[in-house]
Every structure is written in structure tokens, then in C-alpha cells.
Amino acid sequence: MNNSTTFDPINCTYATCSVQEWGQLNYIPSLAGNALYMGIFSLTLIAQIILGVYHRTWGFMVGVVAGNALEILGYAYRVELHYDDFNNNDFIIYLVGLTIAPAFYSGAIYLCLARIIAVYGTAVSLLSPRAITTIFIGCDFLSLVLQAAGGAVTSLAISESLTQTGINIMIAGLSTQVVSTTAFCCVCLQMMFRAYRRPDLVNPNSSTLRMRLKFRLFLWGEYSLALCV
Numbered sequence: 302m303n304n305s306t307t308f309d310p311i312n313c314t315y316a317t318c319s320v321q322e323w324g325q326l327n328y329i330p331s332l333a334g335n336a337l338y339m340g341i342f343s344l345t346l347i348a349q350i351i352l353g354v355y356h357r358t359w360g361f362m363v364g365v366v367a368g369n370a371l372e373i374l375g376y377a378y379r380v381e382l383h384y385d386d387f388n389n390n391d392f393i394i395y396l397v398g399l400t401i402a403p404a405f406y407s408g409a410i411y412l413c414l415a416r417i418i419a420v421y422g423t424a425v426s427l428l429s430p431r432a433i434t435t436i437f438i439g440c441d442f443l444s445l446v447l448q449a450a451g452g453a454v455t456s457l458a459i460s461e462s463l464t465q466t467g468i469n470i471m472i473a474g475l476s477t478q479v480v481s482t483t484a485f486c487c488v489c490l491q492m493m494f495r496a497y498r499r500p501d502l503v504n505p506n507s508s509t510l511r512m513r514l515k516f517r518l519f520l521w522g523e524y525s526l527a528l529c530v
Contacts, residue, residue: 313387325382325392332383339376342369364409368402375399390456397452400471404445404478411437411485413523418492420511422504425496426487440481447474487524 311325316418321327346369353362375398414437415430423429428436451471455464496503503511510516 306507308313315386318387324386325389325522326386327448329386330379330383332380335376335379335383337420339373339380342372342376345369359395360412361409364405368405368409369400371402371405375402393427393452393456396455397449400452400475401445401448403475404441407478407485408438408441410523411441411518414485414489417520417523420495420504420507420516421492422502422507424502425499426488426492433488437481437485444474444478444487446479447471450474 313420317327318324320329346366349369351366353359353366375395378391378395378398382388382395385391412434415434418426418430418433426433448471451467451469451474454470455467455468457463457467
């Protein structure tokens, strides 16, 4: 985003102003690409609502649906930026939407780990399911608050310094999310190695469930999604 103060780009159009110099993104976002992502997240949102209601996974459903809704919002405003890359309001909404969405996905993933511990048994984990839910959801909430606060401050756009302060707050929120996600992956690895090295600690009553291909794919999906988020 260009920070020059010698010209007011509010009334800019593609015919009168340079996108590279005055555009919010310094390029014109792809219409097809962003519309495709918006469509994909719309389909997955509908699918998640159906699956969540059917399987009664309310907490997981809320996290994923909220994340998908914010992704759709973000890409919708990237589509708007395709038509007007000089619009600061569209830029802020797109930025906040796509920045905050992963925090909701992380919350849904954290809830899954507590269920996994219940299957394997609490002996394989250094933390109890309640502790994992409290610690990681708490960190996720802190990350969400910081990112939302940073987005709110940035949207005011009263001065360059205030805008930069908002960006710094958002970066702090993202950093909190990165730290908590890294710690979460470490907990997953600790459980994996402990279950492998000490099979006597694993709950024997869940052996049938643990042998199912669907459950094994779920485990790998859980860890892979944590790395992606």
C-alpha cells in the first residue's frame, strides 16, 4: 500500500491512476482465482454445516463455519478490489477476514486433540484434555482479540502512525497464533512417540477404533491441518 501524502487517491480509477503507485495491493487481484476460492469455501461451509448437524459436532462445526465465513468475506472483498484496487475499506475488510479466519480453524483443531486423548488414554499425554482445551483455546482467543483489535485500529486510518500501530497489533496476534500452533504440534508429536514407545499406556479398549483406516486418516489430517494453519 502506497504511503505517499502528496496526492489523495480516493477518487482514483484505473484510467486516471497507476495501480503500482496508488493501489492498495499495488496489483490487480485475479477475478477468476479469488472467485474460485470464494466458491470452494462456500461449498465447504455448506458441507460442514450438514456434517456438523448430522454428527452433532457442535464445537468443531462452529469453529470451521466461522473460519469459512471469514474466508468467504475476505475473498469476496478481493473480488471487489479487482474492480477498484484503490478502495481502502475493501482492503481492510479483506485483510482482517483472511487474517482472522485461521484462528477459528485452529480452535476447531485444538478441540479434536482432546477427543484423540480420550481415545488413546490420558497416560500418553503430558496434558489432560481439559488443560489442552483451556490453554490452547485461551491462546487462540488472545490471538483473535489482538488481530481484531489491530484490524479495528488499522481501519480508522487516521494517521500513518496509527495505521502502523494497528498492523503491529495484528502481527502480535499472528505471532501468538504461530507460537500456540507450534506448541500444539509439539504436544501431538510427544503423544505420538509416547504411544509408540510405551504401548502399555494406550487404552486397550479403543484398539478397534484405532485400527480403522478412517481414524488413522483423521489423525494424519489433524496434524497436517495444524501445520497448514
